[in-house]
């Protein structure tokens with residue numbers, strides 16, 4: 389289910405009510421058929437999901453998040469609308485209060501966040517990898533910082549103009565959001581989607597983008613990260629092989645490399661993730677939400 393917020397014009401100061409607005413469209417539209425009272429629920433976004441906020445171009449001047457102005461980007465198929473990609477962090481479990489700035493007046497816009505019930509996953513790995521040495525810890529930290537720096541960059545250019553695809557057709561063996569318990573200790577949550585993939589399976593680009601990282605890393609193994617522009621990144625980890633180099637432009641569906649079992653893994657698979665504005669979101673949900681803009 390993708391909850392969408394669509395706002396068309398009509399933000400009018402009123403006597404009693406601050407404003408009237410909001411024509412909300414839900415996908416699937418099935419929700420309309422069921423009952424209007426489902427609105428609240430359909431409106432709710434889950435933590436770890438990508439909220440896409442659509443505004444008629446002239447309806448709003450700025451959208452503020454704690455006084456920080458959020459970035460409007462072009463709607464991929466409707467030039468009357470502008471959109472904001474608002475990734476909701478895994479750790480965000482309370483409502484998000486935004487403000488719309490319209491001709492010097494501010495109006496509240498609350499995003500209802502309904503925490504998802506993510507699973508706990510018990511994993512057993514070599515003790516040396518679960519509690520790494522000081523030297524390894526340094527490497528892990530440096531690699532995390534390098535990645536964080538990359539994800540924080542918002543490229544103005546949009547590299548893609550068509551729907552996103554999955555990097556392979558295979559069974560998902562571990563979804564986004566599972567809490568990872570390594571040797572009895574909760575270490576993190578799963579920020580990606582794992583696909584069943586014997587070593588050597590072809591991995592394809594989810595959409596057109598530019599290679600911004602292609603190297604071997606301690607946890608993620610041989611990794612490729614693509615910048616799709618406007619803060620959207622896709623990541624392909626634990627590969628056995630890639631010929632890509634930083635700076636390469638990759639077309640949608642182009643071969644990224646071959647899957648493998650490099651890095652910290654319990655077995656061969658492809659770990660695929662999408663990071664938007666520095667926040668890792670559920671890639672399956674995010675792809676669905678972005679692609680729905682093309683319907």
Ligand SMILES: [Zn+2]
Pocket residue numbers: 562578580581582658659660
């Ligand atoms: Zn994974």
